[in-house]
Amino acid sequence: MGRTELEAFDLSVPAPNGLQRGRTTGSCATAAVKAALGLLLRGEHCTQVKVTLPDEAHFLAVPIQNLRWLDPQTVRAEVLKDGGDDPDNTHGATIFAEVRRNDIGQIRFFAGRGVGTATQPGLRVAVGEPAINPVPRRMMRQAVAEVLGEDEATGFDLTIGCENGEVIARKTFNPRLGIMGGISILGTSGIVEPLSLASWIASVEVYVRVALGNSAQHIVYLPGKTGRTYAKDLLHVPEQQVVQIANFLGDALDFLQQALNEEQRSLAVLWLLGHPGKLAKVLDGVWDTHSSKSGMAMGCVARVAAELGFDSSLVQEIAQANTVEAAMERLKNESGAAALWVEIERRIAACVQARVPAVKRVEVRLFDLHGNTLGAA
Helix, strand or coil, X not given: CCHHHCEECCCCCCCCCCCCCEECHHHHHHHHXXXXXXXXXXXXXXXXXXXXXXXXXXXXXXXXXXXXXXXCCEEEEEEECCCCCCCCCCCCCEXXXXXXXXXXXXXXXXXXXXXXXXXXXCCCCCCCCECECHHHHHHHHHHHHHHHCCCCCCEEEEEEEECCHHHHHCCCCHHHHCEECEECECCCCCEECCCCCHHHHHHHHHHHHHHCHHHCCEEEEECCCCCHHHHHHHCCCCHHXXXXXXXXXXXXXHHHHHHHHHHCCCEEEEEEEECHHHHHHHHHCCCECCCCCCCCCHHHHHHHHHHCCCCHHHHHHHHHCCCHHHHHHHHCCCCCHHHHHHHHHHHHHHHHHHHCCCEEEEEXXXXXXXXXXXXXX
């Protein structure tokens, strides 16, 4: 699609939730690369550049904060990260690009000050590579092609950095993910959607891929903190292989299946540890367990209790309990309680197993809010 056909993406138009969108670190870095190239090759001192978005239908106009020569071969451009109304750790940070020609005829990416480097497998970039994700890299390559136009192709070294990025990164999951030295350059659309769940869900995908690194055969999913001690002390699963999935069980399972398919391998065991108030909802076909997206799980528990032959009055008490925790308390002294929870664990595992065929075995363990075991645990 030609540049004249691109439509401007207007950040002043609010998102459906009424909040302001912003630009990703990937869009900022791309704008900085484009401005630096304009000065390096054309002598142009741009105060704003147009960045082609990944949809190839829109462009984003990005202001340039600073543009200058560092030496006779290198130009530096700076862009202010504006995340709109999204509570982003990088909001207000200065993203910069230092661009110079190279003599190998290729575009190379380097981590400047404040941008991290991958040190562990399972990420979108290889070990030893700067933490610049694939879509931002593609956007920067596109920017180089647009500035060159009809000129003969040539090579450039693109060093991407972030002022104070080392400090900002400490507030993120980068250290746990094995990204050392700074932030990551991210974004799949070039646009930050304010307060959306998209970035949270995307982070779950990253954690799943990291957990699978080094050909791990056992990983743990935790909707919350419940079960973390069990994973560490009884299962002896390394922290790197424990994934916090929040309410996004369905997405987390799909990410796992996709990653295993890509690697053309299977996983020996997926452990799913948590409270039945979340996990038992799966028995009703619920895969997003947020309370705004689903009802409570007492009905699931009551239904299994009825099928196991529990007294009808007790089944009714469970179904009418205010919370699953209250139902658990009512069941605590019942002789068949452990068998009930074991059966619920088994049924949850069967539902999950059907969604992740690349996993050989799914093991579910349920706990109360104090971390006490309920079934097979």
